Amino acid sequence: MVLIAAAVFTKAGKVIISRQFIEMTKARIEGLLAAFPKLITSGKQHTFVESDSVRYVYQPMEKLYMVLITTKTSNILEDLETLRLFSKVIPEYCRNLDEKDISENAFNLIFAFDEIVALGYRESVNLGQIKTFVEMDSHEEKVYLAVRQTQEREAKQKMREKAKELQRQRLEASKRGVSLGRGGSSSSSSFGGGISSGGFGSISSSSSLSQPSVGIGETAPSPVKKPAPTRNALKLGGKSKDVDSFVDQLKSEGENVTNLAPTSHSAAPVARAKANVHTEDVHLRVEDKMNLRIGREGGLQLFELFGLLTLKVADEKYGKIKVQLENNVNKSIQLQTHPNVDKELFRSANQIGLKNSTKPFPINTDVGVLKWRYQTQDETAIPLTINCWPSQNPEGGCDVNIEYELEHQQLQLQDLSLSIPLPTGCQPTVVDCEGDYHYDKGKNRLQWNISIVDASNPAGSMEFSCPSSIPGDFFPVEVTFVSKVPYADLKVLHVTKVDDDSAVPFSVETIFYPEKYEIA
Structure with a gap:
């Protein structure tokens, strides 16, 4: 079957959402x-209608119609199965x-539609797989939210420190018999200056501060005419000093941050190291993702590997x-x-090519x-085994030995990080460590970082002790890394034109x- 589009209509004929699967003008x-x-x-039980060029396969759903638009040559039985x-x-x-509910969940429905159909052809998926694919967690989103929360905490901390500083200045000034305004300056000072607290811009004191208080034995000063408010009090889009300090702090803690765009939701920060990949007019990306417990x-307990080979053609002469x-x-x-790729060609010769060799691959699209x-x-x-062994000591705490070992020697893991939970308020004492470590007091976690793990450096260990703890406090251990060598042994040898x-x-990018x- 060739599916042109899927849409949800009201019974009155209004289109609520529509998803197009092949190239066609608006x-x-x-x-x-x-x-x-x-x-x-109305009144007929048909499940499809036809026009001169297309077929509409539909199903009533209370106040709605679920409609698929297909070609007239498509298999009606397959169409009905896809419609269900x-x-x-x-x-x-x-x-x-109803219309309101469909509109509120439009994006989730469109994402689900894309899992069912790709380039006009039905994918071999069931309802459970669709829900899993749509609801997959995004590592980049989690990192972005964590960065935002840390920025907010730092901003609040700076505000508290500034408030304490102003309060201390007022107390010192009151002891000397000098009155201070809210800006922290004496009553004889000019109120034209602004208070600056890092990356929050400059706020004019004259527009927000009251008249200075009057000390004992002083006469109230005459009202001062307020100057016009500063137009450039807050500059949007400028480079924030708070962001720079936050990035510097991450780097000092051993994090490798290559991109941070707090003012843009479309470009979430990526904390994982990424090399600048040179791309040719034909670019292929081999991506392996793993879930392991x-x-x-x-x-x-769990091992799942999902891989995808994508192709992007930038020049139509290489289509x-x-x-x-x-x-x-x-x-x-x-x-x-x-479905559009020639399966026999792949089985017999390990080549990726279209079934219809006269047609080109889409241009400027990751396929x-x-x-x-x-x-x-x-x-x-298991590519990397982790052994975490906590044992109780006579002092009422635990001695923890944790080690890793690379089982698949062909892999090269970069930025390996083991995050170990700790009891609240319990600071560990590290006895021995290969690599670097960092104690995150706010998150109650001990972070163990190794820059590279490969055949020349396949194993490592760390030993630490923690008072007032039990063995169960140190689980689950969470592991992250990135590798330019894929788990699946699949390599791109060369690319040739179909004609000659x-x-x-x-160019090839692998990750x-x-x-x-996790070790749970």
Whole structure:
């Protein structure tokens, strides 16, 4: 089937949301949507209607219609099966099934629609998988929120310190018999100056401060005419000194922060190290994400690997290409090509090419051409083993030994970080440590950082003690890292044109990182 668009209508024929899956002009898609209410007739039990060029497959849902627009040559049975999946998705996010509820949850529905259909073809997913994909956590969002919260705490702390400083100045001035205004200056001083507290701009004292208080034996001064308020009291978009100091603090604590844009929601800060990747007109990205949970007594509880190979063509002259891969992937890893990719070509020659070789790949668009998935209970699949061994000591606390070991020697892990929870208010005493460590008092965590772990440096250990604690206080241990070597042994060898097999310049970016890696 070729699915053109999916839309939700009211019974009155109003379009609430619509998602287009193939390239088509705005006027054309609006015309197709406007034609649907005119084609349906009340009182009939048909599930589809046709126009001269397309077919509308629909299903009534209380006050709504769930509508799919397909080509007239598509398989009606497949269309109906896809329609049923769309109809199951809507109640998962909308309870009332009315226009208001659909509008409020429009983004979640559109994201779910994109998981069902890609480039006009149905994906092999079920309802549970769709919910999982849509609700996946974002590491970058968590880092961004953590940065924002830290900035707010620092700003509040600076405000408290400034208030204490002003209060101290007032007390000292009162002892000397000198009266101070709110700005912290004596009553004989000019009120034209501003109070500056770091990155918050300058606020004119004359527009916000009352008249200075009158000391004993003094006469009240005559009213002072207030000058016009400063126009540039707060400058938006300027570089904040607080942000700079915060970045410097992160760097002093061992964090590698490469991008921080607190004034822009579209570019969340990335705390994970990222090298500047040179990109050619044909750029490929190999991404491996892993979810791993190991029991504190040992034993693999969860291992999930999700991988994706994306292709981006920047120049239309390289649209008709084939990508040659070296596929040494473990046979237990399930590989799946995009529906538009020639499966036989991939099986026989490990090449990525379109079924219709006369058509080009989309231009300036990241296209997922191959994905893979791996779930196992085999402990040999664990790339990095962590052993955390707390034992109680005679003083009522715990001595903790924790070590790591790289099991897959071909990997090179950068910025390995082990975050160990601690009891509230309990400061650890580190006896031995390979690498760096940092005690975060605010979060009650001990951060152990190793810059690189590879075949030449495959193992390390740390030992510390913690008073007034029990072994269960030190779990779960959370692990983060990033690697330029993918977990799945998949490499891009070369890219050639379909027409004449001439070589095409290309670039490759590879990344492997854990979405969640913990010892619980």
